[in-house]
Amino acid sequence: MKVRVNDVELDLAPGTSAIDAVFAAGGDVPYFCSQEYMSPIGACRMCLAQVGAPRKERDGSWVMDEATGQPKIFWFPNLMATCTTQVMEGMVIDTLSERVKTAQNGMVEFTLINHPLDCPVCDKGGACELQDRSYEFGDGLSRFQFDKRHNEKHHPLSDLITLDRERCIQCKRCVRYFEEVPGDEVLDFIERTAHTYIGTADPGLPSNFTGNIADICPVGALLDASSRFRGRNWEYDHTRTTSMDDATGAAIIVDARTGRIERIKAALNPDVNKTWIDDGTRFGHEYADSPDRLTTPLIRRQGKLEPATWDEATAFIAERLKGLSGKDVGIAIRSDSTLEEGVAAMALAEELGTGQLDHAPRPAATLIGNQVATITDLATADAILVVGDLTEEAGVLDLRVKDALKGVTPPTLMPHGVPIADLRLKEHMPRQREILTVAAPYRVDLMRHAGATVRYPAGGEAAFFRALGKLAADANALLGEADEAAAGMSTGQARALVARLAAAKRGVIVLGGLALNRRESAEAARALVKAVGAKELAVGPMANSYGLELLGVLPSHERYGYAGMLDGAKALVLSHLDPAQDGEVAERLRGKDLLVVHDIFMTETAHLADVVLPAASVYERDGTVVNLEGRFLPVRAAPVDAGSSTDLTGVARALGEAMGKRLEGRSVRSARRVLKKRFDIDFAELPDHGLLPRAKSRGPVKALAGEVAAGTGNVLVVPSMARAEYLSRNRHLAAAVGGNRLRVNPEDAVKHNLTGGAEVRLKVGGTWRQAVVHVTDGVPRGLMTIPSLPEQPVGLAQADLAGIVVEQVRLEVAS
């Protein structure tokens, strides 16, 4: 469509908004209410412009302007909000005339009459849309001589978000966000006219995705409570990187100041998280700044761990290794280590000549299926089956499923980026719930949005998929009563689901950890994927689970895997793993000839170690991860002060030097030379939004069983957005999510004499877990759930329910 903006002629797709036409033409109009990926509503009236268009005669020819010989332009009598105006053939948009300037100036003036202008003490100062636009389009003086509206300046919307009601300019971005993006309608305007303010009906913001409103608020009204008053925008170092909190690889910006992380914000990756992240990703960083971070190596001397230099520590290790045969050594790294760290671990294993190499946690089944969907596939799917709790396990996927429910495809990027006003998006859009089925053994949040839900008995993933597989093979098959009970569905339900998946052109089956932790369920799931012609997205347990499997940080034989080496190896090098939380394992670790622990805190295992090496947290590494769709994503270190800690490549360098070797993964650069050969990607130049290589370049995948979950148990270990291993050090997040929740059915609570809010300790497997009791009918009778740990992955486990220790009884606020 031909459109003219001031003097620039453009050819734009039909449906484009006038504001995007203006920006595409290199022009500018101010805007406060429009927001990428959300519905345009025309509320702030900042984007006004003079708009005209030619008209057609009845015979279809243009009405001509006699003076110019061109089609005559009919101007709309009023200025138009360009965000809610669609371009038309021949449209003319004027943003520079006096009339437009007067209006813009007028709107700035109206916006400011009730704004407190407390920029000098506002966290948004220096990065505030209102500040910038007022300078650009305002008059610089106010003609308003009356009192401004006064309102609450520190209203805690939740433990994570503080609202300044005076600063709010009523743009409605936050309100629309909750309804349109996560679909959690927890915020709205209260009152009307100039008294209008933002608020909730009940205290708190019950949603896993609340922090995004602090990013999109155009002013300093909504602020991240964990970083309030901690710095001015120009003092922060902004590091754009990839979140290592889950397997989705969301884009984030880490803001650090004087060597510590102050806040995390969402960044744009149109193919992954758009501009949204979950609260675990945003607020789950406080642990990295914990005062008990390890900053120097420690060596055990006369039974006591004492500070040492890196040279001393690595010399000590090299010396001890000399006395051991290489294959007695086991090396295990956590699954959120970077590819570069994986190379370092592999180089070390090779140097020592051991096949006892692994990354953990690693599920029983491979993550690299034959028909891996992309996240965009998921967001544009016409049938979706989710098994597990996506909201907790991979928040970004939860949001992208909700995109699919809207049935609006991701917008085409424009010269200025994501369209500012995508007119296909509306407030309160009808959702195609019928395309979504969610299955889990307990009530998961995404079920609220699903057309159909299935609650199968815990541990019944294989039965669930087999039942569906049976109907996929023969639509007329009948499930017996026992099969129906095991699968949690009637034959009719199963048949309908299979029919929907089979009929879909873009079906996607999402396999959460519960479906992957036993081989038979993963196999049954993949048989279904194949039978119905869908694609799959397997949610790995950690940020680089896919990448480390792809790279091959794997044992030479199943029995040399992580579990095996804890038993069999005489010496262990463990990076970010804490197996000694399990008392029995701790016993075995005491008998090792050498235990080297690379971690950020004095974990249970570190206490048993001979050498402790201070590690870089996930925010302090340069490297690469591969997300669950197989996308290579760059990870960049934020300038954080963490003493002499380093990542595994640093360990490889130091240890190599002590052994007189130049190991391949001795630096990120050297590791990347190896990776380049392997993947043919220039890792130093990896674009921000990552790279998704063609499926074929993935290379051979070793089929090796990882951690196999028990088939029975009384506690279901479940994924949690708030990572349990760090929650006690993540003060704000812990308050918001209510601690590590032991979720208990009301009847079981009575039976075990547990009250909501009580702080308890219980032994799950061999590990003592701290938890807060949460009584809910969301879990079935006879089953409790507890958040997973890297060392206690999702799946069934046996807990000693008779031995639960109640440490403190607290009143729980009803939720």
Added chain:
Amino acid sequence: MSDQVATAAKPAPILSRHDPRYEVTMYRYVGVEGAHTLDFYRSHGGYEAARKALTSMTPAQVIDEVKASGLRGRGGAGFPTGVKWSFMAPPDGKPRYLVCNADESEPGSFKDRYIMEDDPHQLVEGMIIGAYAMQMTFGFLYVRGEYYLGTTRMEAAIAEARAAGLLGKNILGSDFSFDITVHRGAGAYICGEETALMNSLEGLRANPRLKPPFPAAAGMYGRPTTINNVTSLTSSVHIINRGAAWFASMGTDDSKGTKLYQISGPVARTGVYEMPMGATFRELIYDFAGGPTMEPKAFIPGGSSTPMFPWEDRFLDMPMDYGTLAKNGSMLGTGGVIVIPRDKCIVDALYNLVRFYAHESCGKCTPCREGVGHWLPRMYQKLVSGLGRPEDVALLESVASNIKGNAFCPLADACIGPVQASLKWFRDEYEYLAANGKSKYAKNDWWQA
């Protein structure tokens, strides 16, 4: 010239209630004891139009009849009703809604109220006809919260009609089914704006919605919806009863039929008068309302949001139709005429009005929320309390012009139009007040806050 011959051959249109051919239709039984019952309504020819439509006309024929009648929406904007009805997509088996807008909250408007209180079955019948024409599956009646008697009468009438088979399944033995739910508003003027009304009905905050999509494409719950004023629907009863030609025989070129005009302010007989469109203000004010009881200086022609006219013959003799008022810089609106006496300061009068709009702004868009909702009332307060300065008049004018035409919905302009008109005709009163700290006229307690 043949045109003129043809026109001459047609009988002259009925333009006055004094025309012997004219008779009252919609308000015939308003004020009659017991007229609100089904028995009364039926024994006076009630539900015959619905029967005629449902049993002897196709939906398309009903729409054509309403189109031919020239009926224009009586809610204020005056959009041709039959044309609006024809915008609905053909039925697809899924829900589609008729919404009757009985929010009637505009100062100066009170015509819908008495229909609902005294002749509720007329509205039920109108809704049945509209619903049949557009093949609606369900109806909502959104009643202004303060209309308690109207609400109970409508609820009772709907229950009676349902019991008599006039609502519900297979109405009057036809295969058309339709029912109505009454919803009582909570006292917000903006709920009369059709998209805010839908939000309110859906349980959402009453902010106007973006158009497009228009209600006919995606209205209530995203389904096709048509919203009509009470008297647009009741007019259709008489159009079906007596035929489009009867309706079109009254009125001017662009405005047909009869309309309920309301008059308030210092006149002898305030109230609602049913008149043919095209009757003049003078006829309404002097012949029917008995003339002003105080010396007048201005009148508002069609409800508080329509710009006022000074009390001059050229305006008093205007026909009360859509086109004439638009041409003269105002609007017919709801036809609620308000007379303003000479001895009341116009700034006081406007302060009263501005306070109303400031209170009723929904808060969605910036110029209305901040300008109408916050700044304007304070500027007026400053003026009327005698603290104004001469330059305040120009400032007021400038702020008003920054709002005008720039807001999201018509509510802001509904405030600014009258403000600007008062400045246009009575600027001297503003200037006098700003310069002297007191009005030309004695203080009065008419519009105390």
